[in-house]
Amino acid sequence: MPRPLFFYSDALMAYDMGPQHPLKPIRLRMTYELLESYNLFDTALELVEPSLADPEEVAQIHSRNYLEALHRLSSGDYFPGAYRYGFGTGDNPIFPDMYEASLRYTGASLNAAQAILDGAGGGMVAFNLSGGLHHAHYDRAAGFCILNDAAVAIRRLRTRFARVAYVDIDVHHGDGVQELFYDDPAVLTVSLHESGDTLFPGTGYPEEIGEGAGEGYSVNLPYGAFTTDDVWLQAWREAALPILRAFDPEVIVLQMGTDAHFLDPLAHLCLTAQGWLQAIRDVRALGKPIVAIGGGGYNLTTVPRMWTLAVAALIGVELPDVVPDRYAYRNRIPTLTDHQEVHVDAREAGHARRVAQQSVQQLKQFLFARYNLKS
Numbered sequence: 001m002p003r004p005l006f007f008y009s010d011a012l013m014a015y016d017m018g019p020q021h022p023l024k025p026i027r028l029r030m031t032y033e034l035l036e037s038y039n040l041f042d043t044a045l046e047l048v049e050p051s052l053a054d055p056e057e058v059a060q061i062h063s064r065n066y067l068e069a070l071h072r073l074s075s076g077d078y079f080p081g082a083y084r085y086g087f088g089t090g091d092n093p094i095f096p097d098m099y100e101a102s103l104r105y106t107g108a109s110l111n112a113a114q115a116i117l118d119g120a121g122g123g124m125v126a127f128n129l130s131g132g133l134h135h136a137h138y139d140r141a142a143g144f145c146i147l148n149d150a151a152v153a154i155r156r157l158r159t160r161f162a163r164v165a166y167v168d169i170d171v172h173h174g175d176g177v178q179e180l181f182y183d184d185p186a187v188l189t190v191s192l193h194e195s196g197d198t199l200f201p202g203t204g205y206p207e208e209i210g211e212g213a214g215e216g217y218s219v220n221l222p223y224g225a226f227t228t229d230d231v232w233l234q235a236w237r238e239a240a241l242p243i244l245r246a247f248d249p250e251v252i253v254l255q256m257g258t259d260a261h262f263l264d265p266l267a268h269l270c271l272t273a274q275g276w277l278q279a280i281r282d283v284r285a286l287g288k289p290i291v292a293i294g295g296g297g298y299n300l301t302t303v304p305r306m307w308t309l310a311v312a313a314l315i316g317v318e319l320p321d322v323v324p325d326r327y328a329y330r331n332r333i334p335t336l337t338d339h340q341e342v343h344v345d346a347r348e349a350g351h352a353r354r355v356a357q358q359s360v361q362q363l364k365q366f367l368f369a370r371y372n373l374k375s
């Protein structure tokens with residue numbers, strides 16, 4: 001039996017924005033170790049070391065000036081214009097060898113895309129959890145993201161596939177990816193996120209539907225603070241999933257940010273691991289090949305188990321909920337799913353429900369007719 005490819009190596013730890021920064025590369029190793037504790041690399045996944053992206057291929061997405069700036073800063077050659085490219089801020093500090101580290105993350109997403117193109121590991125899913133850096137712009141770093149690996153991978157997939165869908169369930173709007181394909185009808189971007197009213201990057205409203213030939217190919221489903229599983233899933237299934245299905249993608253790039261979880265420190269949605277997982281199951285059920293990439297997630301006791309649940313679901317493996325002893329003890333992660341009740345007060349819950357309803361109505365109004373869907 002071919003085993004789906006999982007791109008990981010400890011070299012990914014080099015994308016390190018410093019001890020005070022919320023994006024901690026250790027979450028990748030912790031996830032790898034949790035998957036390993038379930039013996040998945042002996043039975044169900046093939047571990048492959050990622051390679052560096054070719055800067056020429058990255059230059060199809062990012063400006064050469066930007067890449068040049070990144071290269072210079074990476075080796076400690078600071079110059080006053082760096083700030084213009086988004087570097088040197090609290091969110092996007094300059095760190096040693098950031099050029100190579102970024103090329104490796106992007107390379108891993110390209111590796112995963114190529115695995116799907118080659119039909120490797122069964123051809124239905126390939127993983128790069130270091131990817132999903134969806135805020136990176138054409139010539140600007142933003143929101144911890146330097147190179148937009150998702151966009152580079154989509155470009156590679158487009159060499160063979162006529163229609164690519166990008167589905168982003170990170171709690172933040174997938175603004176960089178949306179922007180890079182905003183006028184492209186071959187790439188449908190779908191983002192579920194906390195509303196720009198209360199969260200970075202402040203975009204992702206239903207009226208952002210694309211432009212020019214790409215009009216109708218950007219889908220945004222914003223949610224209010226304190227949104228819980230039921231509200232999140234219902235809106236996704238009522239408004240976004242039908243469009244995704246109608247678009248009929250040949251391949252899907254699935255960004256699996258875990259920061260919509262109720263314990264995440266950076267945002268205000270209140271999902272559980274198992275609620276979030278349902279959207280991933282829905283995407284898998286479409287039966288299309290999936291390039292599965294990571295994204296945000298800043299609570300170290302939730303990220304590894306959510307990604308483990310996601311990986312298991314995408315390869316069709318059922319894992320015992322109780323985490324193997326040694327790992328559980330060392331990392332204080334006793335189970336994969338959440339067993340703690342999520343408490344949201346009635347007023348907040350009502351508000352979250354109304355925001356979701358409004359988003360659903362707007363999406364239907366702006367997009368359903370184009371896809372011959374009935375509201």
Ligand SMILES: [Zn+2]
Nearest residue numbers: 170171172296
């Ligand atoms: Zn995020």
